[in-house]
Amino acid sequence: MTTSFDAADTASSGPAKTLDATPARALGEFIRAHRERLSPQAVGLPPGPRRRTPGLRREEVAQLCGVSPTWYTWIEQGRPVSASADALARIAVALQLSRAERAYLFELAAQRDPAEPDPAAADAPATLLQTVQLVDAPAYVLDRQWDALAWNAHAADLFTGWLDGAHDRNLLRFTFTEPLARALIVDWETRARRLCAEFRADSIRHLNDAPTRTLIDSLIAASDDFARFWASQDVGEREGGRREFNHPRHGPLAYDQITFKPAHREDLKLVVLVRL
Structure with missing residues (x-):
């Protein structure tokens, strides 16, 4: 039948x-x-x-x-x-x-679209990179591996050891391998653990891509803390909220962090910190 x-x-x-x-x-x-x-x-x-x-x-x-x-x-x-x-x-x-x-x-379907352009090979929108210069507050743009693609003078002044001078521009490598980060970020361990959990959630769609895998492997080798946090399998949504710093020149600082994802390029992030 x-x-x-x-x-x-x-x-x-x-x-x-x-x-x-x-x-x-x-x-x-x-x-x-x-x-x-x-x-x-x-x-x-x-x-x-x-x-x-x-x-x-x-x-x-x-x-x-x-x-x-x-x-x-x-x-x-x-x-x-x-x-x-x-x-x-x-x-x-x-x-x-x-x-x-x-x-x-x-x-x-929890699948990655094969027609999705490879952000590694695609240029970030010029207007997005220019936007950070129009913001009268610390602002920067991250790519899918959380490398800073653009930042303004306010961000460079705040993030000593990362966005000022000649440094590695990866936020995770700054946080876990740069001694200045531990002095700058208030309650470093809590924030670093949270950052690791947020990156796990953010990178799930490209976790096995070569650049992401290389970054994770290098951080595991370079930082016992990252290796420990990554092994915990914690996953967290990237959130805004209060961010506190002990700045070497300006002393204690507090900001409210806001993160934006541009349309059609959700692998990029525009991060703005508003002074409290």
Whole structure:
């Protein structure tokens, strides 16, 4: 007996009883919603008579993606099946997803988009780098390995041993291997532990990329504290909040830190410290 996926489409087109109950369910509902809003004509297919489901049929999308109808159906049904980045990319193309929709699809699937440009090979937006000079407070831009790409005079004055003079511009190497950092940062161990946890969370999508792996390995070799914090497997969202310093020239300083991520380049960060 042949199973009709068209009929299955009709049966599953109603609202889910439990919205986004699992990540797999959320992924399936997202894909189904976009399939149902895409007309056959939009992908070069004839409309056909008496279509019983809105938009494309599941087997039509499966054919466009080069995957089996059964596998595609299971994805939409929210079953715990494996979806590779390549298969997701083909689904994104078949469903004609926008840039934002495609990014959301890969986030739902916890996969990295293979079409995502390599930030290491891409120039940071010039306007972002220029922005730090317009801020009347310490401000700097970090890349995905947390190397400073740009900073203003206020930041150079505050971060002695990192953004002033000829130093390594990596925030993690400054924090864990530069003696001046331990004197500058109030409650260094708490902040350093938190920084390590934030980097683990921030780097998860490119943890095995060569530059990130090299940075982590070099820090483990150079700093017993980093090695200990990294081995703890702590993960923390990068947060703003109060930052205190014992500056060698200006004495005790306190700031409120704010971090911004530019659109289309979320691997970069604009960090601003507002004096309290």
